[in-house]
Amino acid sequence: MFFSFAAAVVFAGALVPLSPAVPLRVRADQVGTGDAKFDYVVIGGGTAGLTIAARLAEFASVAVIEAGGYYETDYGNASVVPLLSLTGIDVIDPSEAFPHRPEIDWELLTEPQTNAGNRRVHYAQGKTLGGSSALNTMSYVRSSASAYQRWADLAGDSSYTFDNLLPYFKKSVRLTPPNLQKRNAVNATPEYDPNSFGSGSPLDVSWNNWVDPTISWLAKSLQAIGLVVNPKGWSSGDLNGGSWVPSTIDPAHATRESSQTSFLDYATGNTQLVVYPHSQATKILFDGTTATGVSVNTDGTVYTLSANKEVILSAGVFHSPQMLMVSGIGPKSTLEANNIPVIADLPGVGQNLRDPISVNVAHFVSTPNAQGIVANPATQPEALRQYQEEAAGPYSSAAGYISYERLTDELRSTLSDSTRAALAALPSDSPEVQFIAGTFLWTNGSAMGSMSATICNTFSRGSVTISSASISDAPVIDLGWFSDPADGDVLVAGLKRSRQAWASEPAQSISLGAEVIPGDSVATDEQLLEFVKANANMIWHPSSTCSMGKEGDKDAVVDSGARVFGVQGLRVVDISIFPFSLPGHPQASVYMIAEKIADAIKKGAQ
Ligand SMILES: Cc1cc2nc3c(=O)[nH]c(=O)nc-3n(C[C@H](O)[C@H](O)[C@H](O)COP(=O)(O)OP(=O)(O)OC[C@H]3O[C@@H](n4cnc5c(N)ncnc54)[C@H](O)[C@@H]3O)c2cc1C
Ligand SMILES: *[C@@H]1O[C@H](CO)[C@@H](O)[C@H](O)[C@H]1NC(C)=O
Ligand SMILES: *[C@@H]1O[C@H](CO)[C@@H](O)[C@H](O)[C@H]1NC(C)=O
Numbered sequence: 385m386f387f388s389f390a391a392a393v394v395f396a397g398a399l400v401p402l403s404p405a406v407p408l409r410v411r412a413d414q415v416g417t418g419d420a421k422f423d424y425v426v427i428g429g430g431t432a433g434l435t436i437a438a439r440l441a442e443f444a445s446v447a448v449i450e451a452g453g454y455y456e457t458d459y460g461n462a463s464v465v466p467l468l469s470l471t472g473i474d475v476i477d478p479s480e481a482f483p484h485r486p487e488i489d490w491e492l493l494t495e496p497q498t499n500a501g502n503r504r505v506h507y508a509q510g511k512t513l514g515g516s517s518a519l520n521t522m523s524y525v526r527s528s529a530s531a532y533q534r535w536a537d538l539a540g541d542s543s544y545t546f547d548n549l550l551p552y553f554k555k556s557v558r559l560t561p562p563n564l565q566k567r568n569a570v571n572a573t574p575e576y577d578p579n580s581f582g583s584g585s586p587l588d589v590s591w592n593n594w595v596d597p598t599i600s601w602l603a604k605s606l607q608a609i610g611l612v613v614n615p616k617g618w619s620s621g622d623l624n625g626g627s628w629v630p631s632t633i634d635p636a637h638a639t640r641e642s643s644q645t646s647f648l649d650y651a652t653g654n655t656q657l658v659v660y661p662h663s664q665a666t667k668i669l670f671d672g673t674t675a676t677g678v679s680v681n682t683d684g685t686v687y688t689l690s691a692n693k694e695v696i697l698s699a700g701v702f703h704s705p706q707m708l709m710v711s712g713i714g715p716k717s718t719l720e721a722n723n724i725p726v727i728a729d730l731p732g733v734g735q736n737l738r739d740p741i742s743v744n745v746a747h748f749v750s751t752p753n754a755q756g757i758v759a760n761p762a763t764q765p766e767a768l769r770q771y772q773e774e775a776a777g778p779y780s781s782a783a784g785y786i787s788y789e790r791l792t793d794e795l796r797s798t799l800s801d802s803t804r805a806a807l808a809a810l811p812s813d814s815p816e817v818q819f820i821a822g823t824f825l826w827t828n829g830s831a832m833g834s835m836s837a838t839i840c841n842t843f844s845r846g847s848v849t850i851s852s853a854s855i856s857d858a859p860v861i862d863l864g865w866f867s868d869p870a871d872g873d874v875l876v877a878g879l880k881r882s883r884q885a886w887a888s889e890p891a892q893s894i895s896l897g898a899e900v901i902p903g904d905s906v907a908t909d910e911q912l913l914e915f916v917k918a919n920a921n922m923i924w925h926p927s928s929t930c931s932m933g934k935e936g937d938k939d940a941v942v943d944s945g946a947r948v949f950g951v952q953g954l955r956v957v958d959i960s961i962f963p964f965s966l967p968g969h970p971q972a973s974v975y976m977i978a979e980k981i982a983d984a985i986k987k988g989a990q
Contacts, residue, residue, distance in 0.1 A: 409648070409652055410652055414652060416658040417660075420447065420658070421692060422445045422692065423444040423445045423446065423691070423692045424440050424444055424691060424695075425446075427696065427697045427698060427707060428450065428451075428697070429448045429452075429513045429515065429643075430516060431643045432959070432977065433448055433699075433978075435556070435979065435982070436696055436982045437657055439983070439986070440696075440982055442655060445692075446657050446658070447659075447660060448657065449665045450513050450660065450661050450663065451662070452512035453487070453512060454513055454661075455488050455518040455644070458488050459473075459512075462474070465638075465639070466592065466631070466638060467778055467782065470754075475489040476508045476519065477506060480504050482506035482508075486511070488512045489509065489510070489511055489519070490508075490509045490510075490511045490703070491506070494506075494507055494862065494863050499866035499867060499917060500865040500918070507922065507926070509703075512644075513643075513648060514643050514644035515700060517642040521783050522633055522641070522783060524629070524632050525629065525786070525968040525972060526973065527968040527973060528622065528814060529546035529547075531968075532545055532546040533811065538937075539932045539933060539943075539963065540934045543980075549980065550580065552976045552979040552980040552983065553580070553582075553975075553976045554580070555582055556585050556979045558584065558587060558589065559581035559589050560588060560590040561578070561590075562628075563591075563593055563776075566774070566776040567592070567593065569595035571603070571604070572603070572628055572785075573628075574630070575617050575627065576616065576617035576630065577617060577620045580616075581619065585646070586647055588634045588646065589641075590631065591628060591630055591635075592628075592780060592782065592784070594777050597753070598823045598833045599823060599833075601749075602885070605821075605888045605891035608885075608888035608891075612626065613625055613627065614627050619972075623788050623968050624815055626787035628785055632971065638776065660680060663682040664682075664855065664856075665699070666686070666854075666856075667707075668707065668708075670951070673951045675953040677689055677690035694985070696956075697948075697954065697957070698958045698978075700958055701848075701928075701929050701958070702848055702861055703859065704958055705859070705960060706848060708941070708956070709734065711727065712728070713727055713950070714733035714734065715730070718849055723853060728949065730941055731938065732937070732941045734848035734859075735845075736931045736963075737845060737846035737847055737863065737864060737929050738964055738965035739844070739926040740842045740923060740925050741842075741921065741922060741923070742923045743875055743878070744836045744901055745836070745837075745885075745901060746833065747886060747896065748895070748896040748897055749832060749894045749895060749896060750895075751831070753825075753833075754781055755824060757778045767779055784821055784823075787819045789819070790816050791807075791817060791877055791878075791881075795880060798909070799873050799874070800873055803874065815840045816839075816840050817837050817838065817877070817881060819878075819885065821834075822834040826900075837878025837881060839871055840968075841967060844866060845867060846861070847929075848862075863922070863926070872913055875920060879902070879916065880912070902919070925965065925970050927962040928959075928960065928963060928964055928965060930960040932961045941960075946977075955981065955985075958977075959973075959974050961977065
């Protein structure tokens with residue numbers, strides 16, 4: 385999650401190395417070079433890739449190929465200190481004028497979004513060990529039981545129901561209860577169900593060691609308009625109501641927990657996993673229709689990693705479909721147009737891109753926020769001391785409070801018949817809009833509060849395709865924003881609901897002056913829709929470009945074991961295989977799916 389209003393966000397993070405310097409943790413003998421053979425070769429050392437690589441390395445020989453290096457070295461404390469995930473990670477700027485940081489970002493720019501003001505959007509994606517878990521906002525939010533039931537139905541496999549997935553969710557995390565003393569906020573005690581978490585994983589999940597005062601008021605405003613606190617949090621299959629957001633933060637040090645600081649570190653200490661950093665996989669190699677290995681390029685040296693058993697593709701939502709296509713798997717017409725020999729004609733590759741979008745309603749506020757405290761020379765030194773000595777204070781916090789809701793009858797009645805019908809086809813407890821309470825500084829340094837509305841179910845579809853047979857050319861991305869009018873319709877209703885939250889007594893008690901974004905002049909439904917189309921942004925949760933499904937289904941690329949249809953010895957394991965955009969936030973399910981498929985491979989392999 386991230387609430388995005390690029391023009392108004394003041395990037396206050398210093399892009400300088402963390403002090404003291406973070407040592408590179410991979411042992412020299414675990415850094416690969418040149419031709420070699422492994423049981424499993426994993427393409428992409430990102431969120432899913434490092435998780436599945438670490439688990440497979442518990443019983444087999446495994447290599448992982450990653451285009452980037454260590455983000456702590458390449459991006460400094462911007463990628464380590466929780467608050468800087470909001471203010472210091474400058475590459476999340478979605479505008480065409482985004483800062484170029486090829487050492488940690490893929491620098492992807494989409495095609496013009498024809499239904500959204502023809503904007504070309506910079507879509508940040510981590511190019512580093514840890515992948516996008518090194519850039520994300522660390523919210524750990526599972527989806528609803530009904531969404532996993534829908535996944536199970538689409539995949540034709542009951543192992544995808546929430547109850548059957550829960551052991552893998554638990555296995556992938558280590559929960560630390562909230563530190564109420566450090567949080568020191570009576571109204572912000574997180575509710576959660578300890579039974580839905582585990583303790584054996586290297587991946588820390590906990591709550592911020594600090595509560596933002598502005599967000600406390602905005603949380604109250606959501607509660608005041610009827611979005612009650614979910615007494616179990618959202619990790620037990622019920623994704624409705626509000627909660628203080630659990631995060632992938634190491635609570636003892638208040639540092640980002642990524643797949644690199646968790647699963648890679650664990651594998652480094654406990655297995656023979658071999659890492660190929662700063663290396664780009666260029667192509668999956670086949671013998672007939674059986675994947676046999678991967679061609680790799682490290683600084684211009686090209687070599688082959690052979691896979692005795694399987695190749696696992698974990699290159700993420702944009703690069704996994706691209707890798708399939710340049711290797712000969714995808715829509716036949718696309719492959720032929722690029723002179724790529726067809727290994728498997730799979731029309732669904734790259735076709736089902738789902739990207740949930742979001743808009744903000746923002747006011748100036750009288751209450752302090754984390755960004756303001758650390759930007760103020762009078763309060764910054766104490767904040768830094770708190771962070772460095774106590775792992776607490778504003779620097780230690782990222783995501784705050786979120787609420788999920790099914791639209792009220794009043795707002796549902798404003799939707800078109802077709803939008804109502806589209807929503808009615810979803811499970812009856814599916815949340816429809818997500819409200820994220822946020823804070824930022826206006827360009828002149830004044831504190832703002834924001835209440836963003838995000839669609840929970842993306843009806844629009846985009847696509848990923850290729851412009852050449854070379855992996856070095858960026859994938860061609862059309863996000864498909866507003867290609868289905870239901871998304872705009874729901875977002876307008878969501879924006880109205882955000883305004884209701886701002887109109888409540890708790891929000892009014894901190895609001896200074898009139899609404900700034902969108903502003904009072906944006907009033908009629910037509911004006912609201914126009915505003916939404918011109919200003920909606922991603923929250924970096926795109927999915928489903930190599931969808932899981934039943935063999936022969938139009939969009940299906942992998943079966944319920946994540947095996948690519950039409951070939952042998954190749955699986956895709958990352959967010960691209962989610963069959964649709966899950967309500968909630970994806971990383972919890974990305975870690976889960978990596979655990980689940982690793983376990984399936986282990987059971988099949990032993
Ligand atoms: C700014 C931002 C904020 C977000 N906030 C949240 C949040 O708060 N909560 C949440 O749940 N989710 C959030 N997300 C989304 C979440 O982080 C992603 O959904 C998740 O990390 C995706 O995991 P993945 O394994 O599919 O891909 P990634 O983690 O992106 O991994 C793909 C890896 O493959 C590598 N790679 C690609 N091609 C090649 C190649 N040819 N050769 C070698 N390596 C290659 C990449 O460098 C990368 O390391 C956010 C994402 C972003 C970008
Ligand atoms: C970020 O790093 C710089 C340089 O080491 C340091 O001066 C600064 O205090 C760091 N910020 C935080 C919040 O640790
Ligand atoms: C910033 O701009 C807003 C709107 O113009 C104004 O209300 C506020 O006082 C300004 N803040 C500062 C510190 O100048």
